[in-house]
Amino acid sequence: MSESIEELVSQEYKYGFTTDIETDTIPPGLNEDVVRLISKKKNEPEWLTDWRLKAFRLWQTMEEPRWPNLKYAKIDYQSVSYYSAPKQAKKLNSLDEVDPILLETYEKLGISLTEQKRLSGVAVDAVFDSVSVATTFKETLKEKGIIFCSFSEAVQEHPDLIKKYLGSVVPYSDNYYAALNSAVFSDGSFCYIPKGVRCPMELSTYFRINASNTGQFERTLIVAEEGAYVSYLEGCTAPMRDEHQLHAAVVELVAMDNAEVKYSTVQNWYAGDKDGKGGIYNFVTKRGKCAGVNSKISWTQVETGSAITWKYPSVILQGDNSIGEFYSVAVVNNRQDADTGTKMLHIGKNTRSTIVSKGISAGRGNNTYRGLVSIGKNATGSRNYTQCDSMLIGNKCSANTFPYIEVKNSSSSVEHEASTSKIGEDQIFYCKQRGINTENAISMIINGFAKEVFKNLPMEFAVEAQKLLGISLEGSVG
Amino acid sequence: MIEIKNLHASVNGKEILKGINLKVNAGEVHAIMGPNGSGKSTLAQVLSGHPAYQVTQGEVIFEGQDLLDMEPEVRAHAGVFLAFQYPVEIPGVSNSYFLKAGLNEIRKSRGQEELDSFQFLKLLKEKMKVVEMDPSFINRPVNEGFSGGEKKRNEILQMAVLEPKLAILDETDSGLDIDALKIVSAGVNKLKSPANATIVVTHYQRLLNYIVPDFVHVLVHGRIVKSGGKELALELEANGYDFIREEMLQSA
Numbered sequence: 001m002s003e004s005i006e007e008l009v010s011q012e013y014k015y016g017f018t019t020d021i022e023t024d025t026i027p028p029g030l031n032e033d034v035v036r037l038i039s040k041k042k043n044e045p046e047w048l049t050d051w052r053l054k055a056f057r058l059w060q061t062m063e064e065p066r067w068p069n070l071k072y073a074k075i076d077y078q079s080v081s082y083y084s085a086p087k088q089a090k091k092l093n094s095l096d097e098v099d100p101i102l103l104e105t106y107e108k109l110g111i112s113l114t115e116q117k118r119l120s121g122v123a124v125d126a127v128f129d130s131v132s133v134a135t136t137f138k139e140t141l142k143e144k145g146i147i148f149c150s151f152s153e154a155v156q157e158h159p160d161l162i163k164k165y166l167g168s169v170v171p172y173s174d175n176y177y178a179a180l181n182s183a184v185f186s187d188g189s190f191c192y193i194p195k196g197v198r199c200p201m202e203l204s205t206y207f208r209i210n211a212s213n214t215g216q217f218e219r220t221l222i223v224a225e226e227g228a229y230v231s232y233l234e235g236c237t238a239p240m241r242d243e244h245q246l247h248a249a250v251v252e253l254v255a256m257d258n259a260e261v262k263y264s265t266v267q268n269w270y271a272g273d274k275d276g277k278g279g280i281y282n283f284v285t286k287r288g289k290c291a292g293v294n295s296k297i298s299w300t301q302v303e304t305g306s307a308i309t310w311k312y313p314s315v316i317l318q319g320d321n322s323i324g325e326f327y328s329v330a331v332v333n334n335r336q337d338a339d340t341g342t343k344m345l346h347i348g349k350n351t352r353s354t355i356v357s358k359g360i361s362a363g364r365g366n367n368t369y370r371g372l373v374s375i376g377k378n379a380t381g382s383r384n385y386t387q388c389d390s391m392l393i394g395n396k397c398s399a400n401t402f403p404y405i406e407v408k409n410s411s412s413s414v415e416h417e418a419s420t421s422k423i424g425e426d427q428i429f430y431c432k433q434r435g436i437n438t439e440n441a442i443s444m445i446i447n448g449f450a451k452e453v454f455k456n457l458p459m460e461f462a463v464e465a466q467k468l469l470g471i472s473l474e475g476s477v478g
Numbered sequence: 479m480i481e482i483k484n485l486h487a488s489v490n491g492k493e494i495l496k497g498i499n500l501k502v503n504a505g506e507v508h509a510i511m512g513p514n515g516s517g518k519s520t521l522a523q524v525l526s527g528h529p530a531y532q533v534t535q536g537e538v539i540f541e542g543q544d545l546l547d548m549e550p551e552v553r554a555h556a557g558v559f560l561a562f563q564y565p566v567e568i569p570g571v572s573n574s575y576f577l578k579a580g581l582n583e584i585r586k587s588r589g590q591e592e593l594d595s596f597q598f599l600k601l602l603k604e605k606m607k608v609v610e611m612d613p614s615f616i617n618r619p620v621n622e623g624f625s626g627g628e629k630k631r632n633e634i635l636q637m638a639v640l641e642p643k644l645a646i647l648d649e650t651d652s653g654l655d656i657d658a659l660k661i662v663s664a665g666v667n668k669l670k671s672p673a674n675a676t677i678v679v680t681h682y683q684r685l686l687n688y689i690v691p692d693f694v695h696v697l698v699h700g701r702i703v704k705s706g707g708k709e710l711a712l713e714l715e716a717n718g719y720d721f722i723r724e725e726m727l728q729s730a
């Protein structure tokens with residue numbers, strides 16, 4: 001529209017740097033030996049090695065899904081390296097032992113792993129490439145009986161819990177990417193909140209892909225026992241690289257009677273350049289199970305990065321009166337493609353779900369909302385409310401909505417609202433006439449559009465998300 | 479205050495303004511009337527810098543500066559305000575947030591201190607009284623779901639808050655009921671001072687009973703074809719535009 005916008009387009013992805021660090025990386029390729037090797041490197045019990053192998057064997061028989069509204073070249077799974085870890089002393093006893101280069105990397109990303117520096121009261125598990133490198137505030141949490149550690153550590157220290165819950169929400173047979181992840185996952189976070197405990201701080205995992213030509217496959221497992229509460233944040237970035245990189249994570253949440261889990265994501269993987277070169281392929285399976293009565297699981301996501309996003313954070317509403325929520329802002333710009341949404345599976349009586357999806361498409365981006373609301377025949381008195389709004393910036397982008405609804409009893413109700421609007425030259429001109437420049441006008445209009453989602457994010461995160469939205473869309477009007 | 483010289487402007491290659499000349503001094507009120515499609519809104523949009531219109535000839539000097547060279551927001555900072563014929567909706571952005579952002583940008587550009595939320599709210603409430611607007615509009619999204627008349631009143635509220643040097647009111651009277659017309663006009667009159675000027679675009683004499691113009695101009699086919707005092711509006715009201723067209727034919 002005007003030069004100022006053109007200038008803004010050229011804004012660089014500010015997390016695109018790489019860290020020069022020695023790594024232990026296995027050669028590309030995937031077969032049973034690789035699966036065994038990963039398991040061995042992590043010193044896993046036999047049952048877990050077997051579980052991985054079962055997943056791998058199943059994966060080999062599966063087909064990569066082609067139903068999403070996504071366009072990308074076929075992935076050569078044999079050209080990816082399935083394990084990369086920064087070389088460091090085997091077991092860390094304190095944060096002081098973490099490689100200073102890694103600490104510096106996280107500093108640069110705006111995440112301080114040094115506990116005394118963190119005033120905000122957020123405990124962080126930092127995952128670098130495939131491996132958890134540091135977890136802060138462990139001791140403070142331990143006093144309350146909360147377990148917050150890397151997945152690998154949990155396998156060693158709390159095998160019973162892992163054995164009980166791993167795959168209990170997302171079985172390895174769930175889908176193509178979940179099976180792949182189950183076979184080769186390298187690390188991630190584990191979090192356990194015991195009965196009646198309200199987690200006193202936000203827990204957070206920060207994922208960083210650094211190594212080139214490496215896939216990142218982490219698993220997160222969060223269990224909230226009866227009456228427990230936890231709010232969990234997930235952030236992610238990657239360097240700018242010319243080739244595509246694969247990210248296939250699995251997140252499982254369990255909420256028992258009267259428990260609540262709030263999971264927030266700000267996904268800012270490298271999205272590729274404006275011609276679609278490079279960027280992360282993000283194929284993620286996230287699901288929560290409201291296993292107990294009156295339990296609640298709430299997903300909030302701000303998706304601004306990745307070249308390809310395939311992601312449907314879902315809730316199984318099994319306990320009577322349980323509540324599932326999904327709040328999403330998904331932004332695509334340049335050549336990005338996103339196919340994202342949620343599944344709300346109502347099984348228990350009087351279960352309720354809310355879906356608010358805000359899709360923003362700019363450049364040549366392609367944004368699809370895909371959602372399923374299923375109300376089973378025993379889920380009497382259940383309700384769903386869905387609101388799906390799309391905003392288009394410019395006229396080369398697109399937005400699609402695919403809502404699927406199944407209601408199998410007559411006492412339940414489903415409400416669906418959808419809208420598509422276009423950020424217009426007139427809106428921007430109106431703001432400018434009142435003294436507000438283009439950049440601030442776009443950011444104001446977009447944030448207004450996404451407000452209902454942002455208000456569900458923890459304060460600190462909301463501010464970051466708003467800024468991020470501004471950055472990913474700068475220069476997109478015209 | 480503002481001097482428009484031989485202004486030509488087109489949209490999509492079609493010339494709409496064909497040589498406008500107009501001078502407005504501080505303290506004056508000018509009314510612009512003319513048939514539908516004659517170019518009144520186009521003139522208003524060109525003066526405030528809408529990117530859809532291309533100026534092909536002429537110049538506009540505002541307070542000694544080349545107005546056409548400035549970005550729209552810079553014109554706003556300099557004191558140009560347009561009350562839109564069709565105010566724009568901005569969902570999810572509250573009226574007060576929007577207006578505070580605008581006011582603070584304008585203040586910043588003038589080296590004045592920005593107002594904090596409390597100071598702004600106090601100011602906003604005072605100005606809302608001037609146009610008799612209900613406080614519930616403070617937190618409603620900008621123009622979204624407003625009735626036609628409420629949108630127009632909201633434009634004048636914004637003008638009251640931003641205190642422009644030159645206010646261009648494009649058919650602010652259309653959509654207002656009789657009481658609202660009086661209230662809004664009274665508001666505009668209260669804001670009038672020897673230091674600022676107003677250009678009112680309207681179709682109806684009725685508005686000019688309340689906002690009394692010093693000059694009335696008639697715009698036809700992109701040109702000002704007749705100018706006069708406030709009595710010209712009465713003539714137009716009585717005779718329509720035909721008598722002007724005839725005069726033009728005779729003089730041609």
Ligand SMILES: Nc1ncnc2c1ncn2[C@@H]1O[C@H](COP(=O)(O)OP(=O)(O)OP(=O)(O)O)[C@@H](O)[C@H]1O
Nearest residue numbers: 489490494512513514515516517518519520521530
């Ligand atoms: N963006 C545009 N694209 C095409 N034509 C336009 C555009 N804007 C204005 N025009 C045309 O320019 C002419 C002048 O329009 P303008 O809105 O200035 O008239 P007006 O005098 O304000 O009329 P009214 O009294 O109906 O408000 C009209 O013929 C209109 O259709």
Ligand SMILES: [Mg+2]
Nearest residue numbers: 518519520563
């Ligand atoms: Mg008009």
